[in-house]
Every structure is written in structure tokens, then in C-alpha cells.
Amino acid sequence: MTMKKVFSRPASLSKTPFHYCPGCDHGVIHRLVAEAIDELEVGDRTIGVAPVGCSVFAYDYFNFDFNQAAHGRAPAVATGIKRTRPDSIVFTYQGDGDLAAIGTAEIIHAANRGEKITVIFVNNAIYGMTGGQMAPTTLIGMKTQTSPYGRDASTAGNPIKMSEMIATLESPVYVTRVTINSVANLMKAKKAIYNAFKLQKEGKGFSFVEVVAICPTNWGKKPADSHKWLTENMLPVFPLGTFKDTLGVEKSA
Amino acid sequence: MSKWVINESLCKGCGICIARCPLKILAYADHLTPKGVYPAAITDEAKCTSCAICARSCPDVAIEIYKEEK
Amino acid sequence: MAKVLMKGNEAIGEAAVLAGCRYYFGYPITPQSELPAYLAKRLPEVDGVFVQAESEVAAINMVYGSGSAGARVMTSSSSPGISLKQEGISYIAGAEVPCLIVNVMRGGPGLGNIAPAQSDYWQSTRGGGHGDYRTIVLAPNSVQEMADMTITGFDLSDRFRNPVLLLSDGVLGQMMEPVNLPEPHDYNINSKKWALGYRGSDKNERNLCSSIFLDNDELEEHNWHLYQKYQVITDLFSKGEYKDFAVEEHLCDDAEIILVGYGIISRILKTVVEKCRKRGIKAGLVRPKVLWPFPTAVFERLAKTASQFLVVEMSCGQMVEDVKLSVDGKKPVFFFGRTGGTVPSDFEILNEVDKLVRPD
Numbered sequence: 272m273t274m275k276k277v278f279s280r281p282a283s284l285s286k287t288p289f290h291y292c293p294g295c296d297h298g299v300i301h302r303l304v305a306e307a308i309d310e311l312e313v314g315d316r317t318i319g320v321a322p323v324g325c326s327v328f329a330y331d332y333f334n335f336d337f338n339q340a341a342h343g344r345a346p347a348v349a350t351g352i353k354r355t356r357p358d359s360i361v362f363t364y365q366g367d368g369d370l371a372a373i374g375t376a377e378i379i380h381a382a383n384r385g386e387k388i389t390v391i392f393v394n395n396a397i398y399g400m401t402g403g404q405m406a407p408t409t410l411i412g413m414k415t416q417t418s419p420y421g422r423d424a425s426t427a428g429n430p431i432k433m434s435e436m437i438a439t440l441e442s443p444v445y446v447t448r449v450t451i452n453s454v455a456n457l458m459k460a461k462k463a464i465y466n467a468f469k470l471q472k473e474g475k476g477f478s479f480v481e482v483v484a485i486c487p488t489n490w491g492k493k494p495a496d497s498h499k500w501l502t503e504n505m506l507p508v509f510p511l512g513t514f515k516d517t518l519g520v521e522k523s524a
Numbered sequence: 525m526s527k528w529v530i531n532e533s534l535c536k537g538c539g540i541c542i543a544r545c546p547l548k549i550l551a552y553a554d555h556l557t558p559k560g561v562y563p564a565a566i567t568d569e570a571k572c573t574s575c576a577i578c579a580r581s582c583p584d585v586a587i588e589i590y591k592e593e594k
Numbered sequence: 595m596a597k598v599l600m601k602g603n604e605a606i607g608e609a610a611v612l613a614g615c616r617y618y619f620g621y622p623i624t625p626q627s628e629l630p631a632y633l634a635k636r637l638p639e640v641d642g643v644f645v646q647a648e649s650e651v652a653a654i655n656m657v658y659g660s661g662s663a664g665a666r667v668m669t670s671s672s673s674p675g676i677s678l679k680q681e682g683i684s685y686i687a688g689a690e691v692p693c694l695i696v697n698v699m700r701g702g703p704g705l706g707n708i709a710p711a712q713s714d715y716w717q718s719t720r721g722g723g724h725g726d727y728r729t730i731v732l733a734p735n736s737v738q739e740m741a742d743m744t745i746t747g748f749d750l751s752d753r754f755r756n757p758v759l760l761l762s763d764g765v766l767g768q769m770m771e772p773v774n775l776p777e778p779h780d781y782n783i784n785s786k787k788w789a790l791g792y793r794g795s796d797k798n799e800r801n802l803c804s805s806i807f808l809d810n811d812e813l814e815e816h817n818w819h820l821y822q823k824y825q826v827i828t829d830l831f832s833k834g835e836y837k838d839f840a841v842e843e844h845l846c847d848d849a850e851i852i853l854v855g856y857g858i859i860s861r862i863l864k865t866v867v868e869k870c871r872k873r874g875i876k877a878g879l880v881r882p883k884v885l886w887p888f889p890t891a892v893f894e895r896l897a898k899t900a901s902q903f904l905v906v907e908m909s910c911g912q913m914v915e916d917v918k919l920s921v922d923g924k925k926p927v928f929f930f931g932r933t934g935g936t937v938p939s940d941f942e943i944l945n946e947v948d949k950l951v952r953p954d
Binding site for chain 1: 645681685689802
């Protein structure tokens with residue numbers, strides 16, 4: 272009897288161990304990106320753009336070319352790369368502080384120009400790298416370093432819903448929100464990320480995948496408890512679903 | 525050869541695989557890795573169906589899954 | 595090519611195209627608007643890309659992306675917009691990505707006004723953004739030089755993988771002069787082995803453009819590497835092949851008073867020198883054409899023969915500090931400036947010279 276490999280590390284993922292905290296969702300999301308790149312056979316022409324935040328070292332974990340951008344500017348950098356090398360597969364990988372706070376202008380306008388790039392947006396409602404400050408996506412009442420009494424809508428506003436906002440624009444072709452709180456949802460997230468890159472490979476428009484994720488360290492919870500907390504608290508505010516699928520990529524797949 | 529192979533040097537002991545295993549055949553090992561982590565371990569490999577839920581859930585891509593081929 | 599009549603801003607645009615630049619990312623601001631307008635029309639004719647960004651911040655980061663992918667790429671702006679670009683320029687310098695940045699200077703600080711000024715000298719020559727870095731700063735004084743220095747700027751930025759700043763002002767940008775356009779230059783986007791998306795058979799395992807070095811020792815090594823590169827650039831302009839390019843001297847050999855100015859001011863100073871000579875005053879002119887690295891050697895030499903220096907700027911006195919550093923206390927260095935958008939007349943400068951030369 273021989274043994275067949277059912278699951279192992281995708282080729283586009285480098286051998287470097289992740290620096291992320293135990294249980295952090297970034298590792299799985301990185302792997303899903305690498306799997307999509309491998310399945311679409313575009314690893315030799317993919318260029319990633321790393322953000323500022325916990326995933327600042329994303330470039331260490333993939334086996335293809337990378338640019339490391341300034342905080343929030345990844346969509347502008349990706350615009351420059353994609354316009355210069357239109358046959359490349361260009362994606363940004365950004366957190367909620369990077370994309371939904373300091374980089375709001377860059378993401379909205381890259382989306383609105385319909386840049387033919389893919390954006391992977393990891394929303395865990397907190398700044399991780401700097402030690403747990405309030406993010407634009409922090410929930411009402413959620414305690415962070417900079418909202419020690421809980422986020423108060425009257426002074427700090429409400430959680431920004433980026434997918435919904437971007438879906439109001441004409442140009443993006445695919446805007447979806449997924450999570451990886453269970454294996455079933457993880458497989459849906461895998462499909463969404465695949466769809467987003469497939470659209471780019473086909474030369475279509477701007478694709479955006481928001482992944483609602485956990486931050487066990489800064490939430491002060493165990494990883495498994497964090498996924499439960501996410502399900503009960505984040506998903507009511509950030510409902511899963513596809514907000515825009517102009518070309519019907521989900522049906523065609 | 526095992527169906528369930530872990531690279532203990534990558535495991536951070538987060539316990540997500542243990543929580544998600546549908547057959548409840550994963551548990552923390554009773555030894556520490558050089559990083560000071562109690563890694564995940566399989567308690568009853570004969571029961572393992574190679575479903576790969578643990579491996580797909582692992583944030584550190586520390587688990588490889590094999591299946592017996594007839 | 596035949597001479598054509600062009601505005602300074604447009605001459606930069608056409609020269610960029612001739613230099614093989616096919617990518618422009620910018621944001622509207624006065625008084626540089628003719629340049630993006632020209633390229634918005636011109637670049638599509640040569641299969642180039644023109645993007646009007648959502649901000650100067652986005653524009654410079656698009657430049658970072660495009661340059662990191664191997665392009666000859668440029669942006670342009672005017673003073674307040676250049677302030678916004680400093681974040682990106684610092685990243686570009688740190689990641690060693692070539693690009694050309696044009697600043698058509700206007701009055702500041704703050705929103706200031708849209709009239710010509712030279713008050714961004716410090717910002718341009720001291721880095722501008724955060725960290726230990728330098729940009730090469732070229733200062734044209736005619737429409738012809740706007741074109742020529744655009745080509746030189748691209749060559750230098752590619753050669754040293756360093757951002758080059760073309761420092762102009764509202765007068766030069768807006769004025770029309772005949773210009774001899776250079777011959778077109780072929781540029782192959784696949785000529786840079788380090789670039790993202792490079793496809794040559796000798797490609798590295800993978801290419802990375804980054805300015806992050808988290809380990810202290812690694813960042814120190816990187817910063818000294820940059821420093822050594824800046825030393826090579828400094829030598830190139832002080833004693834190497836760009837020695838004559840770096841500075842223009844006019845009637846300095848027997849001069850008692852040396853007038854110093856760059857950009858549009860240098861043209862007024864030339865008139866002042868001629869008027870001085872007619873009146874029996876032995877005046878000369880030094881015009882730095884490169885502001886960083888600053889042509890210190892010229893001042894060291896002239897400090898031995900001349901008796902005093904008068905620096906004239908459209909600012910409250912910025913370049914004068916570099917002249918003082920170069921003269922090193924050996925002779926007195928005086929300053930005259932107008933600011934807020936006023937260009938000094940030859941008459942008022944002549945008055946200043948009179949006061950210095952004939953103190954009674």
C-alpha cells in the first residue's frame with residue numbers, strides 16, 4: 272500500500288516560518304493566496320505588495336516578487352506595478368488599519384479606477400502590530416488600548432464596512448466578504464480568493480476579498496474562543512456574502 | 525508511514541486543529557518543542573480519515589496529510 | 595532636430611518622452627499644470643501611461659510601484675504637493691528605486707501662493723522626508739536646460755538607483771523659449787535585473803523592493819551602503835565626469851565680488867555682473883547647476899581670490915548656508931533675497947552690490 276499526499280504546503284508559499292502569534296488567521300489566509308496562485312499557474316508572474324501592519328513581512332512568506340509599501344499606500348503601489356507590467360498578476364495584502372484608515376483614499380480610488388488588481392483585506396477589528404489600538408473596524412463597545420472604555424460611536428464613529436462601500440462603485444467586478452471561522456467557511460474563502468485571482472488572470476477588473484479574521488493576542492482570547500467571539504460579535508456587524516459579482520464568476524465556477 | 529505528519533518546529537500550540545478535529549483524536553503532546561510549545565499530536569491514528577480539516581485550519585501550515593492508496 | 599518654441603513645463607514633458615519615460619503619475623497643482631496636461635496628451639501617442647492620482651501621496655507611491663517594476667517613471671508637482679510626496683520619496687530612496695521628480699517651486703510656507711519662489715532649497719537638498727538619505731538635485735535656468743536636465747536626470751537615477759529631483763520654479767515653468775530637443779532614447783523595461791517582474795533568464799530567485807530592515811545591524815549596513823553611494827555621486831560631480839556639468843562660472847577669475855544664484859536668479863545675476871563690469875566693479879557669477887551634491891570646491895577655490903560673496907535667492911536665505919559652509923569663514927558671505935513670489939530686479943541687486951563694494 273502506498274501513501275498519497277492529501278495536503279501539504281503550496282509551492283508558492285516559502286519555507287520561512289510565519290512570525291505571527293499562535294492561532295493568527297494570517298497564516299491560513301497567506302496559504303489560501305498561495306494555493307490560488309498555484310492552481311491558476313501564475314506563480315512565475317505574480318507580484319505582491321505588502322502593507323504596514325502585522326503582515327508587513329508578507330514578502331518573506333511567498334516565493335514570488337514583492338514590493339513593501341508605505342502604510343496604506345499598497346493600492347497606489349500596485350497601480351504603478353500593474354500599469355507598468357500589465358501581464359503580471361498583482362495583489363495587495365492589507366489589514367484594517369492600513370486599508371480602512373490611513374489608506375482609505377488609495378483603496379477607494381484604485382477600486383474606482385478599476386485597476387486590474389486583487390486586494391486581500393484582512394479585517395480583525397484592531398491594530399495588531401502596534402499592540403492593540405482601535406481600528407476603523409473596531410466594534411462599538413469593544414475595548415482596545417485607545418478605546419479603554421469601549422468604542423463610543425458618539426466620539427469614535429461606527430465600524431466602517433469597506434466591502435459595502437466599495438460595492439457602491441461602478442468599476443469593481445468582484446467584492447466579497449468571507450471568514451475562516453470554520454472549515455466550511457474556510458473552503459468558501461478559498462474559493463473567493465481563487466475567483467478574485469481568476470478574474471485578474473482573465474484581464475477583468477478590480478477584485479476585493481475581505482476576510483473577517485481574529486486577533487487572539489490583542490483580543491485577549493484563546494484562538495478557538497476567538498473564532499467563537501468572531502462568529503457571535505463580528506459577523507452581525509460584518510455580514511458574510513458577495514456584494515458585487517458583475518461577471519458572475521461565482522456562478523460560472 | 526503516517527497519515528498525519530506534523531512539523532513540530534512550526535507548531536505554536538494554538539490548539540485550533542485540536543478544537544476542529546471531528547473525531548477528537550488530536551491533543552497536546554506531553555513534551556515541549558525547543559520553542560517552548562506543547563505541540564499538537566495524534567492520539568489514535570488508526571481512526572484518522574485523512575479529512576485534512578486540521579491541516580487546512582493550521583495557521584502555520586505545520587501539518588501534512590497522507591491517505592492510504594489502494 | 596529643429597528648434598521649437600516651448601514652455602519650460604512642456605519641454606520637460608517632451609524630453610521625458612524622448613528619454614524613454616512612458617509612465618507619469620501626478621496630481622494637479624499650479625504652477626506645474628502644463629506638464630501633466632502635455633503628458634496626458636503625449637503619452638498615449640507612444641503607448642505610455644498617464645494616471646491622474648487621487649493625491650500627491652498616491653501619485654508618488656504609484657511612481658514607487660512603477661519604478662520598482664523597472665520603468666522610467668516620473669511625477670511632478672509644486673511645493674505643497676512635494677511636501678506630501680516626501681513619505682514616498684523616503685521609501686523610494688530607501689528601496690533604491692530610480693525615478694524623476696519635478697518641483698516647480700511656488701511660494702510657501704503652507705498654501706503660500708502660486709507665484710515663483712526658491713524656498714524649497716532646504717527641503718530638496720536635505721532629503722525632505724525622514725531618514726538618512728539624499729536625492730540628486732538639478733537646477734535648470736532655461737527651457738533648454740529643463741529639457742537637457744530631464745534626460746540627465748533619468749540617466750543619473752537609473753545609474754545610481756536613486757530619486758532625482760529637478761528643481762525649477764514658476765518663472766522657468768511658464769516661460770517660452772526656443773529649445774533644441776534631444777534625440778529619442780530607447781529604453782528597455784527589461785534592462786533592470788533587480789526589478790519586480792523582470793523576466794530575463796538570469797533572474798534572481800525572486801526580487802524584492804523594500805525599505806524595511808528590522809534588525810539594527812542590517813539597517814546600519816544598509817544606511818552606510820547608501821552613504822557610500824552618495825559619496826560616489828559627490829565625487830562624480832566634484833571631480834568626475836559631471837564636474838563641468840555641476841556648476842557654471844562667469845568672469846570669476848579676476849572677480850572681487852562673486853554673485854551666487856541658481857535657477858532663474860542666475861539669469862538676472864548675469865545682467866548684474868555685466869552692469870557691474872561696465873561700472874568698473876569686478877564682479878563674477880557662480881551658478882550651481884547641481885544643488886546636491888553642492889559644488890563646494892568652486893567656493894573653496896574662489897575664497898582664495900575673491901574678497902566677498904553675495905548670494906541672491908527668492909527665499910529668506912537657504913542656499914546661502916551651503917555657500918558659507920563652503921567658503922568656511924575665509925571671506926564674508928552676504929545675502930540678498932526677495933520672497934513671497936517677487937523676483938528681484940537687476941536694479942535692486944546692483945544696489946546691494948554697490949553697498950558692499952562702496953560701503954561709504
